[in-house]
Amino acid sequence: MTLRIGSAQGYYGDNVLAALPMLEDNQVDVICFEALAELTLAILQKDRLKDPARGYTFDISLIASKILPLAYKKGVPLITNGGGLNPLGAAQAIRETAHKLGLHGLKIAAITGDDLLPSLDALRASGEALAHLETGQALDPSEYPLVNGNAYLGAEAIVEALKQGAHIVVTGRVADPCLYLAPMIAHYGWAWDDWDKLASGIVAGHLLECTAQVVGGNSLAAMDAIDPYDLSRLGYPIAHVEADGSFILTKTAGLPGVVNLGTVKEQLLYEIHDPANYMTPDVIADFTTLHLEDLGDDRVRVSGVTGKPRPTALKLNFGRLEGYLRELIFTVAYPQAWRKFEQLKAMIEATWRGLPIERVEYQFMGLNSLAGSVATLPDDPLELVVRVMFSARDEATLKNAVRLLMANGLSGPAGMSISGTTVGAEPRVIVGLFPTTVQRQHVEPELHILEVE
Amino acid sequence: MRRLYDLAYGRSGDKGDVANISVIARSSADYAELKAKLTSERVKAHLGDLVRGEVLRYELDNIEALNFVCHQALGGGGTRSFRLDPLGKSLAGILLYMVWDE
Numbered sequence: 178m179t180l181r182i183g184s185a186q187g188y189y190g191d192n193v194l195a196a197l198p199m200l201e202d203n204q205v206d207v208i209c210f211e212a213l214a215e216l217t218l219a220i221l222q223k224d225r226l227k228d229p230a231r232g233y234t235f236d237i238s239l240i241a242s243k244i245l246p247l248a249y250k251k252g253v254p255l256i257t258n259g260g261g262l263n264p265l266g267a268a269q270a271i272r273e274t275a276h277k278l279g280l281h282g283l284k285i286a287a288i289t290g291d292d293l294l295p296s297l298d299a300l301r302a303s304g305e306a307l308a309h310l311e312t313g314q315a316l317d318p319s320e321y322p323l324v325n326g327n328a329y330l331g332a333e334a335i336v337e338a339l340k341q342g343a344h345i346v347v348t349g350r351v352a353d354p355c356l357y358l359a360p361m362i363a364h365y366g367w368a369w370d371d372w373d374k375l376a377s378g379i380v381a382g383h384l385l386e387c388t389a390q391v392v393g394g395n396s397l398a399a400m401d402a403i404d405p406y407d408l409s410r411l412g413y414p415i416a417h418v419e420a421d422g423s424f425i426l427t428k429t430a431g432l433p434g435v436v437n438l439g440t441v442k443e444q445l446l447y448e449i450h451d452p453a454n455y456m457t458p459d460v461i462a463d464f465t466t467l468h469l470e471d472l473g474d475d476r477v478r479v480s481g482v483t484g485k486p487r488p489t490a491l492k493l494n495f496g497r498l499e500g501y502l503r504e505l506i507f508t509v510a511y512p513q514a515w516r517k518f519e520q521l522k523a524m525i526e527a528t529w530r531g532l533p534i535e536r537v538e539y540q541f542m543g544l545n546s547l548a549g550s551v552a553t554l555p556d557d558p559l560e561l562v563v564r565v566m567f568s569a570r571d572e573a574t575l576k577n578a579v580r581l582l583m584a585n586g587l588s589g590p591a592g593m594s595i596s597g598t599t600v601g602a603e604p605r606v607i608v609g610l611f612p613t614t615v616q617r618q619h620v621e622p623e624l625h626i627l628e629v630e
Numbered sequence: 631m632r633r634l635y636d637l638a639y640g641r642s643g644d645k646g647d648v649a650n651i652s653v654i655a656r657s658s659a660d661y662a663e664l665k666a667k668l669t670s671e672r673v674k675a676h677l678g679d680l681v682r683g684e685v686l687r688y689e690l691d692n693i694e695a696l697n698f699v700c701h702q703a704l705g706g707g708g709t710r711s712f713r714l715d716p717l718g719k720s721l722a723g724i725l726l727y728m729v730w731d732e
Contacts, residue, residue: 446652
């Protein structure tokens, strides 16, 4: 019997209500919500610092109040990693909402164990090098304050939760495609070393995990096929998975969108490195052996995926508080706009002399702000929009820098203006990512079951 | 004159300070041409100061596409980046702008 998996979230803030039409028309057997981009946990840490009961995504309350009642009634489990830094807190909040809504007998599973920040000293003592994946440099906790440190968990604890009858599973950092792989393993009983099937499930998860991006969103391939007024209500994707791991990717029926070879290829290669070795905690998937077949009517069949044994180490991402940055936007116009820019730059440099500003960069919006040196700059432009980006270790330096510069408002080049919204903005925190790996034995996922009486 | 966009489409995304750009051929003939001529050196040269590290090329004959992985390509990555597009969403378009032949 085919397993139908819907995907209703691809990032923190995505339109999770896209799950409702899937449920109302009985189009799915399970729905997954993927909420955690690389930086999301660091953002959630700011919430948790203000209130220890938080640290999970706000989408959780929307899922609990608007989607869970219907899903529970229809027997469709929900799986989300929106528990962020506090899956247990999220589970408690869900239980409270479910209790108010009278969802008696509801089982909520919370999965913890990805948060390794509390055991950092023990990890280092056990000989974990915690070397940066790109630079090879070892993590030095004294360099910058650490905001979070989370390992990427696999599907295992989610599978166990589903086997125990959980109606909603809330996790922290689980690798995106593994959220989707879990219900396939629970449903079909695939062995943990059946690498080809696991890899096929990972490919399905990878295609589903960015919701709209495989049904016409962010798509050059589908650009001509989609009415722009439909972009705000695309039918989110659904995979029909067979026991052998092969699957048909489609979209929510009755809603706009496009699924064809083009949209599937675009998403298949989205945010991947070596396509023959797509690393996940549960399997290494090979995208170079698979076969795509367009079945028409927004259905693409995917088969022939192969897999290799899972890696011995898990990815571990630290967020570090590296400082603050600020943006100011100035404008100058003809005549001699380039010369006026040079005057502006000199004025800024002189004003900031002696301030502990770490980096300053100038960009010309609409000219090279996306393309850098690929762009050809005009000789004698009618207008120049100058974006000045600068950073410092502390917020006060940036506020001081802006104040000093504003005191030169009438001293600048002829016709210079400044965008008021940028003057009024606050410094933004810089959370730098430090990606590394950790041996599996140091990571122990833990399953907690809460029930609504 | 043809640009790379005349032979291919694609999408770009981020992982830390690494960006990847897919280049998906419009036809089998286009794929053969891309595979022969769109080298990682040519991609790195085109992208100029946007990519400070190495560019690796991966081939997917099964779907007639290439994947370019560009290191140190996002101004530090994440919130560290000063880029207006810190996640590199526009990099695919910037690569497809490449003049293919005159």
